[in-house]
Amino acid sequence: MNSAEAPSRRGLLLKAGLLFNGVAGVVLGVPIVRYLLSPLMSGKGADSESWLSLGSLDRFPAGETRLADYRNPVEYPNDGQTANIPCWVRHLEGEKFQVFAINCAHLGCPVRWFPQSGLFMCPCHGGAYYEDGSRASGPPERGLFEYAYKVENGNLLIKAGRMPTTGSPNAGLVSIGKSPCA
Amino acid sequence: MERMGAWFDRRLQLAAPVREALEHPVPRESASWFYVFGSAALTVFMLQLVTGILLALIYEPSAGGAWNSLQVLNHRIPLGWFIRALHGWGSNFMVAIVLIHMVQVFLFGAFKFPRELTWLIGVLLLLLTLGMAFTGQVLRFDQDAYWGLGIGASISSRIPVLGPWIVQLLLGGPIIAGATLSRFFALHVFVIPGSLIAFIGIHLLLVLKLGINEWPMPGRIVRRATYMQEYHELTKKDGVPFVPGAIAKDLIFSGFVLLALAACALLFGPFGPSGQPDPTIIQTVPKPDYFFLWLYAVLSLLPPSLETPALLIGPVIALAVLFGLPFMAGEGEKSWQRRPIAVLTILLLAVGLGTFTHLAGIAPWSPVMNAWSKDPIPAEYLKERSAMERQGALVFQAMQCHNCHALGGEGGERGPALDRVALQLTYDQLVRQVIQGGGNMPAYGKNLNPAETAALVAFLETLHPANQPAARDASRASQ
Numbered sequence: 001m002n003s004a005e006a007p008s009r010r011g012l013l014l015k016a017g018l019l020f021n022g023v024a025g026v027v028l029g030v031p032i033v034r035y036l037l038s039p040l041m042s043g044k045g046a047d048s049e050s051w052l053s054l055g056s057l058d059r060f061p062a063g064e065t066r067l068a069d070y071r072n073p074v075e076y077p078n079d080g081q082t083a084n085i086p087c088w089v090r091h092l093e094g095e096k097f098q099v100f101a102i103n104c105a106h107l108g109c110p111v112r113w114f115p116q117s118g119l120f121m122c123p124c125h126g127g128a129y130y131e132d133g134s135r136a137s138g139p140p141e142r143g144l145f146e147y148a149y150k151v152e153n154g155n156l157l158i159k160a161g162r163m164p165t166t167g168s169p170n171a172g173l174v175s176i177g178k179s180p181c182a
Numbered sequence: 183m184e185r186m187g188a189w190f191d192r193r194l195q196l197a198a199p200v201r202e203a204l205e206h207p208v209p210r211e212s213a214s215w216f217y218v219f220g221s222a223a224l225t226v227f228m229l230q231l232v233t234g235i236l237l238a239l240i241y242e243p244s245a246g247g248a249w250n251s252l253q254v255l256n257h258r259i260p261l262g263w264f265i266r267a268l269h270g271w272g273s274n275f276m277v278a279i280v281l282i283h284m285v286q287v288f289l290f291g292a293f294k295f296p297r298e299l300t301w302l303i304g305v306l307l308l309l310l311t312l313g314m315a316f317t318g319q320v321l322r323f324d325q326d327a328y329w330g331l332g333i334g335a336s337i338s339s340r341i342p343v344l345g346p347w348i349v350q351l352l353l354g355g356p357i358i359a360g361a362t363l364s365r366f367f368a369l370h371v372f373v374i375p376g377s378l379i380a381f382i383g384i385h386l387l388l389v390l391k392l393g394i395n396e397w398p399m400p401g402r403i404v405r406r407a408t409y410m411q412e413y414h415e416l417t418k419k420d421g422v423p424f425v426p427g428a429i430a431k432d433l434i435f436s437g438f439v440l441l442a443l444a445a446c447a448l449l450f451g452p453f454g455p456s457g458q459p460d461p462t463i464i465q466t467v468p469k470p471d472y473f474f475l476w477l478y479a480v481l482s483l484l485p486p487s488l489e490t491p492a493l494l495i496g497p498v499i500a501l502a503v504l505f506g507l508p509f510m511a512g513e514g515e516k517s518w519q520r521r522p523i524a525v526l527t528i529l530l531l532a533v534g535l536g537t538f539t540h541l542a543g544i545a546p547w548s549p550v551m552n553a554w555s556k557d558p559i560p561a562e563y564l565k566e567r568s569a570m571e572r573q574g575a576l577v578f579q580a581m582q583c584h585n586c587h588a589l590g591g592e593g594g595e596r597g598p599a600l601d602r603v604a605l606q607l608t609y610d611q612l613v614r615q616v617i618q619g620g621g622n623m624p625a626y627g628k629n630l631n632p633a634e635t636a637a638l639v640a641f642l643e644t645l646h647p648a649n650q651p652a653a654r655d656a657s658r659a660s661q
Contacts, residue, residue: 077529080244130628
């Protein structure tokens with residue numbers, strides 16, 4: 001009798017032990033996973049994006065395209081220079097602007113503006129865009145990413161806060177063609 | 183001394199199994215110079231551990247401080263530059279040796295029964311090694327690292343549905359910033375090396391348990407039913423103990439690799455860092471490290487519509503082939519002399535990767551951003567030209583045509599060189615091409631006034647050898 005009972009009691013204890021550790025695992029695991037996924041929580045939707053000033057309108061002469069930069073809205077003390085994000089501002093006329101992300105729509109390299117030929121050129125894989133941001137040639141499949149903008153108290157504001165990538169829907173970014181100033 | 187050893191062994195009881203492991207029999211022919219790459223990879227890995235820890239004494243894993251701490255290492259800490267150089271060159275050596283090891287294993291049929299698991303772990307070790315190389319490049323937090331991360335994020339973003347989430351997890355936030363560097367630091371210093379050590383342990387255990395692959399003889403066929411017995415007979419009949427029979431060549435080669443590595447570090451110095459990781463400095467031409475150059479070329483040369491499918495499906499196929507290999511070809515001939523497809527595959531891969539890497543060194547697809555202000559038009563193209571033609575040459579420079587089109591061998595190679603363009607296109611075709619673009623050239627219609635277009639085309643019309651007339655439209659007698 002003893003020999004039949006002993007293993008079952010031991011077995012029960014083993015099961016209880018496993019269950020107990022399983023519970024402990026969940027108690028510890030949930031906060032760990034929550035911590036690991038925190039970048040998803042904090043950057044959800046438009047949380048990470050806000051209206052930022054690029055400076056007064058007279059920094060951007062009409063008919064010209066100028067480089068501007070802003071400090072990313074979500075920043076931490078150790079971000080250093082990486083939170084300074086550049087963008088290209090094209091002033092068409094009056095209060096009509098186009099503000100392009102610096103990142104090539106191909107793989108994100110910084111595009112450069114050439115006023116003489118009216119082209120943005122990318123140094124990485126050879127993408128080129130016209131002055132209105134539309135695709136001119138090379139590997140990009142679309143035009144430059146464009147920020148939504150507004151003019152307030154003589155300042156140019158854009159909605160920004162997220163690095164634009166081809167695959168991500170960008171809440172604050174409008175695509176070329178549907179641009180409010182087109 | 184002996185008594186102290188005995189005291190420890192009585193408690194640890196490791197002497198016998200260690201001796202057994204060291205003296206395990208190796209087929210005599212496998213004690214060869216072809217079988218030294220695995221141990222060399224391990225040697226370089228241990229050097230990486232040591233130099234990595236040494237660098238961590240100074241390196242500051244923060245976006246605001248990393249670049250400066252590398253400057254301190256390079257210029258202020260005595261021999262800091264040398265440790266950095268050893269670690270950087272160690273990385274290149276390790277990738278290279280792991281690849282050579284893999285090619286040798288593949289060509290010698292060592293992935294076949296019963297060593298399938300050894301191969302699978304080996305593939306994991308290759309991926310982890312490449313992971314170390316990429317994350318290490320990120321820790322050298324300079325312009326290349328910053329924009330390289332952007333490229334990594336852009337590629338990840340194309341994964342259907344999950345893409346944007348993966349980008350956020352990869353970057354640790356909505357942009358490349360402090361959190362990005364911290365997580366790559368954790369990967370490079372804890373997660374990947376930890377996995378490497380664990381998997382290297384299993385890899386070595388499997389080598390000990392299953393024995394080192396015998397020298398493949400053409401005609402000696404691997405069969406699951408009989409292989410183990412044949413192998414044991416071989417090692418019994420014609421085997422040597424690993425120590426001292428086979429280890430001598432491993433030791434000599436490892437020593438040679440370490441010295442070669444030190445020589446490279448001494449002569450060529452550390453890698454970078456290039457410019458500061460300040461995104462507002464856009465005068466940069468980011469390029470990946472050597473072992474990812476081929477990918478840079480592939481991304482430039484694929485047709486745009488094929489790019490996303492190739493990026494997403496390519497790695498899946500490659501991994502499926504690598505992981506499936508020992509199961510698809512677990513038996514049969516081991517010798518490369520009887521496996522022509524295996525040899526051709528390696529040659530094709532080597533030529534392909536070599537070509538892409540070479541092309542990435544030249545990057546003909548990238549416009550030369552400063553060619554329009556730097557590269558002159560050859561003097562003979564301007565001699566005895568009319569004012570209008572010379573004006574056209576000015577337009578050619580001012581409109582950055584030179585960034586993509588070479589003249590006299592200087593300038594970009596994104597578009598064709600134009601030294602003989604007048605032979606190929608008539609006046610009307612040139613006008614159309616300039617104004618409308620096409621064939622991967624932007625249209626310049628909006629940015630050139632008629633006078634500029636006329637001058638530019640007049641200049642282009644002069645670009646033909648003296649003894650060959652420019653192309654003309656036969657239907658127009660007057661031209």
